Amino acid sequence: MKTIRVNAERPYDVTVGHGAVAGLADAVAGCAKVAVLHPPVLADEVARWTAGIAGEVIPIVLPDGEAAKTASVLASVWEALADAGFTRSDAVVGVGGGATTDLAGFVASSWLRGVRYVSVPTTVLAMVDAAVGGKTGIDLPQGKNLVGAFWEPAAVVADLDALATLSIDELRGGLAEMIKHGFIADPRTLELFEADPAAMLDSASPALAEAIERSIAVKASVVSADLREATSVGKQVGRELLNYGHTLAHAIEKREHYTWRHGDAVAVGLNFAATLSHVLGHLSASDVERHRAILTSVGLPISYESDAWADLRATMNLDKKARGDAVRFVLLDGVADPFIAVAPDEAALATAYDEITR
Ligand SMILES: NC(=O)c1ccc[n+]([C@@H]2O[C@H](COP(=O)([O-])OP(=O)(O)OC[C@H]3O[C@@H](n4cnc5c(N)ncnc54)[C@H](O)[C@@H]3O)[C@@H](O)[C@H]2O)c1
Ligand SMILES: O=C(O)C(=O)C[C@@H](O)[C@H](O)[C@H](O)COP(=O)(O)O
Ligand SMILES: [Zn+2]
Numbered sequence: 001m002k003t004i005r006v007n008a009e010r011p012y013d014v015t016v017g018h019g020a021v022a023g024l025a026d027a028v029a030g031c032a033k034v035a036v037l038h039p040p041v042l043a044d045e046v047a048r049w050t051a052g053i054a055g056e057v058i059p060i061v062l063p064d065g066e067a068a069k070t071a072s073v074l075a076s077v078w079e080a081l082a083d084a085g086f087t088r089s090d091a092v093v094g095v096g097g098g099a100t101t102d103l104a105g106f107v108a109s110s111w112l113r114g115v116r117y118v119s120v121p122t123t124v125l126a127m128v129d130a131a132v133g134g135k136t137g138i139d140l141p142q143g144k145n146l147v148g149a150f151w152e153p154a155a156v157v158a159d160l161d162a163l164a165t166l167s168i169d170e171l172r173g174g175l176a177e178m179i180k181h182g183f184i185a186d187p188r189t190l191e192l193f194e195a196d197p198a199a200m201l202d203s204a205s206p207a208l209a210e211a212i213e214r215s216i217a218v219k220a221s222v223v224s225a226d227l228r229e230a231t232s233v234g235k236q237v238g239r240e241l242l243n244y245g246h247t248l249a250h251a252i253e254k255r256e257h258y259t260w261r262h263g264d265a266v267a268v269g270l271n272f273a274a275t276l277s278h279v280l281g282h283l284s285a286s287d288v289e290r291h292r293a294i295l296t297s298v299g300l301p302i303s304y305e306s307d308a309w310a311d312l313r314a315t316m317n318l319d320k321k322a323r324g325d326a327v328r329f330v331l332l333d334g335v336a337d338p339f340i341a342v343a344p345d346e347a348a349l350a351t352a353y354d355e356i357t358r
Contacts, residue, residue, distance in 0.1 A: 002213050006132060006220045008227040010152045014132055014216055017209075020159040024093070025052040027118045027155040032056065033090040035081060037104040039064045039097070042122060045162065046095050049120070055091075058084050062096075066258040068103045069138040071147070077107050091116040091154075097123035097170070098130030098262065102148070105136030109151030119153045122162040124174025124208075125263055128181065128215035129242075131156045133223035139258055143318045144250040150228055158216070163203035173263025175200055175298050176245075178211055180270055181218040183291065184244050185336050189214050190294060197297035231323070232340045237330065240321055241338055244330040245269035248353075251315035252304055267300035268356065276352035277331040280344060287335060303358035309350060 001017035015023050028034045035058045038046045043061065050057045060080055062068040092115060094104025101119050108117030121131035137148020163171065175193075178200075182189030192211045193200055199207035219242065226238030249269030253260055274291040277283035295302050304312075321328040326343040333339060 004213070004216050004220050006152075007224040008134070008152060010154075012153055012155055014156040014158060014220060016127065016158040016160065016213055016216055018160050020157050021049045021120065021162070022052075023155070023157050024049055024118065024120060025054065027157060028053055028055060028091045028093065028116070031089060031091040031116060033058055033084060033086055034093055035060055035077075035084070035086060035090070035107075036093045036095055037062055037077065037100060037107065038095040039068070039100055042095055045122070049095070050093075058086075062100060062103060065097065066099045066139065066262075068099050069145075069258075071138060071140075073103060074106060074110075074138055077103075078111065081107070081111055086111065086115075088112055088115055091118060093118045093120060094131075095120040095122060096126070097121070098126040101126050101131045102136050102145070103138060105134070105151050105153065106138060106148055109136055109149040114151065117151060117153045119156045121156065121158050123166055124163060124171055124212065125177055126174075127158040128174060128212055129177040129219055131158065132216060132219045133239075133242075134227060141257075142254070143315065144253050144258075145320070146318070152227070158212075160203075160209055160212070166203060168201060169261070171201060171203055172299055173261040176263040176266040176270065176295070176300055178215045179291075179294055179300075180242075180244050180266060181215045182294075183270070183274075183332065183335055184241050184330070184338055185218045185222070186214055187335050189218075190290070190335070193294045193297065197294075200298055235339050237338045237340060240328075240330055240340065243321060244332075244338065245273045247316055247319050247321065247327070247329055248272040248304075248312060250319065251312040252308075254315050255308060255311055264301050267295050268302060268304050270295065271302040271356050272352060273329060273331060275355050276329060276341075276344065276349065277333070279348045279352045279355070280331065280341065282331060282333045282339075284334070287332070290335075303356055306354075306357035309353045312353070313349065
């Protein structure tokens with residue numbers, strides 16, 4: 001078992017390892033009621049994992065996956081909490097993938113203006129990224145994660161045993177964020193992928209466990225330094241760093257009406273961001289090729305539709321990094337050497353997109 005400290009506004013621990021969920025009862029000790037939000041597929045696990053909780057457990061079943069991140073689901077959970085007489089001595093727990101933890105965290109941030117929140121991520125993506133760092137929220141038809149709050153968990157419990165039931169496609173989606181962490185901050189992660197891509201697709205492999213721990217450490221370190229994502233400037237890159245690949249990824253997700261896996265969209269977005277870095281004269285061609293090789297070695301997509309650029313470019317204007325009508329990208333000069341590009345040349349953007357189309 002490993003404990004990784006997040007030292008932002010309200011310090012908390014991420015506990016990661018086989019059997020970590022045994023720590024859940026302690027994380028909600030003293031809470032009279034514990035609302036446990038989860039997708040239908042995890043009902044049995046939730047019953048087992050919450051059996052040792054002293055307070056009253058109130059399971060709330062959410063729609064599966066991204067369908068949970070809507071205003072109507074949010075409102076329905078608020079009403080369930082009201083009906084249950086949920087007060088400030090109670091706690092919200094999110095058990096599931098990143099969609100569940102994003103919604104559950106937002107519920108906790110907004111109920112009575114904020115109650116205790118504990119995150120129990122059950123996908124690779126949620127363990128290494130979504131459950132850590134306090135970004136919560138929902139989607140709108142107009143754009144991804146457009147409504148939300150920063151609300152830090154009191155604890156994150158990442159039990160690697162939970163990954164045993166995850167489909168290979170969902171596991172793979174999480175690898176995209178890990179590869180992102182590798183390129184922005186941790187070359188050793190890239191070496192782990194290059195040494196044994198198949199091990200990264202095996203939920204029980206020690207190599208995946210090591211890479212997950214490294215990835216959580218990257219995320220913890222970045223959000224500890226800049227929880228609220230202050231505007232980054234040039235080579236001074238704070239939390240916006242974690243948005244590498246996401247400007248295009250979120251536009252694809254919106255275009256696909258949130259039916260694409262986030263991780264798959266991020267994989268395409270990483271290829272785009274690397275290619276754009278190269279087109280603008282920064283990243284070397286071999287480093288772009290390294291992105292493509294690692295992403296494809298684990299079966300992630302790197303291309304998107306050739307006729308979609310105008311639509312995707314328009315959506316980017318609502319990206320949260322944009323300021324006024326200046327769209328901004330996290331780009332790389334090299335591995336672990338990021339910078340912020342403000343309003344890059346439109347022709348360069350189109351050229352880079354053209355290079356990643358199928
Ligand atoms: N807040 C953040 O910092 C942050 C970071 C990255 C991603 N995100 C968000 O996370 C979401 C993506 O998360 P995700 O990839 O985990 O998707 P997800 O939450 O939709 O989960 C993927 C699927 O796996 C199922 N599942 C979850 N755990 C399982 C398990 N142990 N066994 C079997 N099935 C299981 C879910 O029911 C779902 O069908 C997106 O909404 C993205 O925007 C947020
Ligand atoms: O934690 C962050 O900050 C990130 O950017 C991590 C991303 O992987 C994640 O998808 C996040 O939800 C995107 O944030 P957004 O502010 O662009 O919606
Ligand atoms: Zn992401």
